[in-house]
Each structure stands twice: as C-alpha cells, then as structure tokens.
Amino acid sequence: MKYLAKAFVIFSFIFIASCGDKKDVEPSLSDDLGYDVEYTDETILIEDASAILALDTVSQTYTFDATKFQEEPANGEVILVAGEAMRKVSSVQKSGDKYIIQTQDAALTDVIKNGTIAWEITPEWENVASVRMGSRKVASPEGFTANGIEFSISSGGIDHKVRIEPTLTDGKISSCNFKMQMVKKVGGSATVAFTAEGTAKLPKQKTKITIKDGKLETFNANNEGISSDITLSLGAAGGKSGEHSLKMPGVALSIPIRFIPTPSGPIPMPIPMSIDIGIQFVSQLTIPDIQSSATAESKLSLTADAGFEYKGTTVETSAKIGKDEITDGTFDSAANLGQPIDVQFGIAFPRVGLNIAGQEVAYVHTGFTTGSSLYWGPLCKSGYVKLLVEGGYALKVLGQTIAEEKKVFAESQKVAKSENCQ
16 A cells, blocks of 8 residues: 555554553553654555565565555655565565565655654563564564563573563563673683673653654654663683683564554554663683683662754753662682783673664663783782763664764773782
8 A cells, every 4th residue: 555645644642561461551641742644655554564475684675465565666665564664665576476575774754754753661571572682583472481581592602691580660560680691611611600680670761753844853762760780790710711802792672662552542553663672791801821710799770861862963962860889899810920810791781772664773771891800010909890871873764874973971980909009
C-alpha cells in the first residue's frame, strides 16, 4: 500500500513497557506526547510483517511477497514494514510472486514529511526480546526464565557469563540485581577473572522528534533516573607471560517498541524502534610470568540524569549528577624482582541506547573501571577506581550528517598508592 503525502496517521500515546498483565499499564498522557505524522510520497507502508520472506543481513537484500504491494517499488522509494523494517530501495528484481530488493539505510525524513513523535518510556527487563553480541543474535526470549535473564557466551578464548534478576520497584520491573563475569582460561585453568555485580535501575527516557518540510527541526533525548550500585573485583595470575588486551564484543539486550498503550487500547508503532540495554567489558593486562598476580576490589554508587538536544544546527548536552561515590577500594599485586604488572578492567552498564530502523541515534551509559599495578625503581604498588556517565549521538537516521560525538557528563576517580610511589 502506497501512502500519499496527504495521508495522516495520528496517534496520541506514551509507551511504558509492561512487565506483567498488560491491563496493569496506566499510561499518563500529556498534550505534547504522541505520534502525528504526514508520510512522504515515496513511502510504501506495509502493515503485514509476513511480507518479508527472507533477509540477507550482509548485503541487506530483502525478499518480499510481491502480493503485498499495489505496484512494483521504484528505486529511491522507502519500504516501511510496520514495526519491522524501514529500508530505501536501491534495485528491484521480480521473481515469480517475489520481489528481491537490494536496499540501503533510510532516514526518518525519507519517510516523514511533517510530524512529531514524542514519548516517555521506562524500559523494563521482562520485555527483552533478544540478546545480540556484536551483530550476532545469541539468545531469544525462549532462553530467558520468568525470574531473570541468564546466558553464557564464549568468544576469543574468553568465557562471559551474564545474570540479570529483575526486581520490583514502584510496581515496575525497571530495576535489577546483576552479576557479570569475564574469565580467561589458559590450559583449561582460569588465569584472569573479572566480576561486576550489584543493582541498576533503568532510566525513564523522554524523547521528542519534530520534522518539518522533510527536515529535522528538533530532537530531544533525555534519560532521567540513571542509577547503579556496583562492586568490581578482579583476580589475575600469570599462566601465560606477556601483554593481553581483552575486549568483549558489545552485548545488547533489545526491548522493542511494538505497541503504544493508550487509554483506548494499544496502537501499533509503525517505525521500527527499540531501547537497547548494552553491556561492554574491556581490559588490559601486563602479566610477566607465572609468578605474577594482581587483585582489586571496589564499590561504587552513581545516580544521574543526562541527555541531548538538537536545535537546527547544533547539539547541546545537559546533565544533573545526584550522587557519585567510591566507598571502598582494596588492591594488591605481586611479581618477581624487577618485573612489572599492570591489570585494568572496565565495564559499561547499563548502556541505554535508542535504536531507530537498526541505527543507534543516542545513548547514555554508566562506566566503571578498576586496576592494580606494581612497578619497580623504587617498588610502587598502586590501585585505582573510576566512575563516569558518558553519552553519544549520531543523527544520520534522523536525516542529519553532523559529526558523531560523545560527551563525558560526570567523572570521579580514587587512587591508592604505596609510600614509595613517585
């Protein structure tokens, strides 16, 4: 079905992801929240997701059921499969009752000529639909239990274990207890183990997008109520000498926005969007020999609000830090005479990102790092722990080509050194 420029689809909504009985959702609406758009002449809206028969994710070639179209798509038109895909047509091949269509990324301004989309979303753990590691899907809802999310992934000789247990806060499952571990093994034995455990609360995300005459006019994305209490610990013992740099591919737990609850009932969300909750481990180790070892443990607490606002040509940032505390830190290291050792470990969680049509628009995360080291001349043992709130944006999917940027909203660090350190 092809929608002409004067075809309006008007919804008024706020999306609050439900964790239990859908009848328990009680959205609170205000005048500036809703979905009120005029589609472009080039937009082809298909409401039936079964129209997509196959997808090659490498070449972004889609195979569609041709019977779902009123006429053959033309190059430059955008196919919007409600809630599933938004792709611009590069080329079309007809094969029986199928269209094999080579596609490219589409901007929201390719689909919407005029309109406003605004929401307040508090994502909840139980609505996680999938888990991705990099671009690879590694788990689906069938892998989750009613009591939590648990999965293990092995990559590059490193075992990763993630456990998230949702907890009820103010009637919603937007908080969780978590434990995440990263283990490197040599010869079947664990030589490095990094663990992060604690509690986290997902923030309320307030977003507003305004498009006028096919151009982005405003974009506001704010996250309110970012909160983490976390204990970091690491233990490293030499099992293989040398330097090691370990990086876990980004993990994202995807919470799709498929329906918009309203007082009169849920309404489908046509634009494919999701809130992605990210997890990222990074580490750097210098372990000279089998006699070397390092340990560290730290406790951190952080609350903050942070976001971005686009005003025609520039993006402004805003943040309010409620609390940033480093309440504990113990570090130790040992090595043979003259041998240095340096072990650093970091985790970004939760990383709350807004994804539109497969492209991340903006994100905010809380990051925590800790490290332990030993150097000679004279002997110096030291350790540190650092926390930060960081965010970034890339507005390509909103029709803007301004450079991607990131912003550190808050940063705090605690360092402990022996008396001989220079």
